Amino acid sequence: MIVPVEAVSDEALEGMIEEFVTRDGTDYGFEETPLAQRVEQIKRKLTSKEIVILFSEATGEANLVLRERLQR
Incomplete structure (x- = not known):
């Protein structure tokens, strides 16, 4: 089940x-990208829905998943 970003606490x-x-x-290539920059990149991808939060009722876990992987 896809969970809306707005339904998740900021901390979680x-x-x-x-x-x-x-x-x-x-992998971010030859140069290490700072953690804060990588976090911001993912936040933008969540906003654009390129990445979604997927909750598994079977395991009770939520994970970030590229939307394109769900369509395979």
Whole structure:
């Protein structure tokens, strides 16, 4: 189930975003991008709905997912 960004507390959203941008396999190229900059990039993608919050009722967990991955 996709959860609207507005339904998530600021604190929880910040935690999800930080976990997403520090996840293993997240590559930002040769130069390390500051955490704050990566967080802002993800916030913009959430606003544009390029990334969505996906809640799994089976596991009770919420994750950030690229919308294009849901359409596969």
